[in-house]
Amino acid sequence: MFKIILTGLSIIVLVATVFIVIYILYNLFSEDREKGKELKTKEQRTKELERLKEKLPPYEFESTQKNAVNKRFSFMGYLHAGDYVQVVKTFKDYYGFTHQTGEKFYFACAYFLPYEDGYTLFASKDKINIFSIFLQNRPETQGNICRNLKDYFEIIEQKKFKRE
Incomplete structure (x- = not known):
């Protein structure tokens, strides 16, 4: 058994x-x-x-296609892809390029570089070609610009995204 x-x-x-x-x-x-x-x-x-x-033209590609994990179609919740923007206060970006009061452009996207607290904003004056604005979100560089976008940029025309 x-x-x-x-x-x-x-x-x-x-x-x-x-x-x-x-x-x-x-x-x-x-x-x-x-x-x-x-x-x-x-x-x-x-x-x-x-x-x-x-x-696609460079602007259209950058403002519509998610081709990188660090790419955003908005910047600090204020600028959104397709917005027509005017600089209202002259400033210098990270590399010393001056952006004058009255400069107008279409915002496409922003890339974030975490190791430098850096942002590369892609924009276009003609909705075809792209140029970059380089900002570093640190107090000693362009941190004031990043924290106070409304003081530097005015949205003339909003596109694509609904605002809350």
Whole structure:
């Protein structure tokens, strides 16, 4: 009787082990398939972005396509992609480029560089070509501009995004 119980338990343990091994193998292969799909999706997205970059004018591409994780279509909740903006107070950006009172442009996007507290604002005067405004959000550089955008920029015309 004891042998029958041991034999029965051995069979149950063996069957359970086989099912566990099959389950583990199945999960390994299905994860590989998911990674393959994800990779294919990334490759497709990259190709699509390259196609759009060639097809669209630089301003339109930058103001509509999320092609980088550090890219935002708004800046400090004030400027939004498509806004027509006027500089109302002259300032120098991080690299010393002067932006004069009265300068007008269309805001496209902002890239954030966390290791420098830096922002690169992409803008356009003609909705075709892009130029950059470089700001560093530190008190000793352009922190005052970043914290007080309304003192430096006036939105002449709002586009695309609803404001709260």
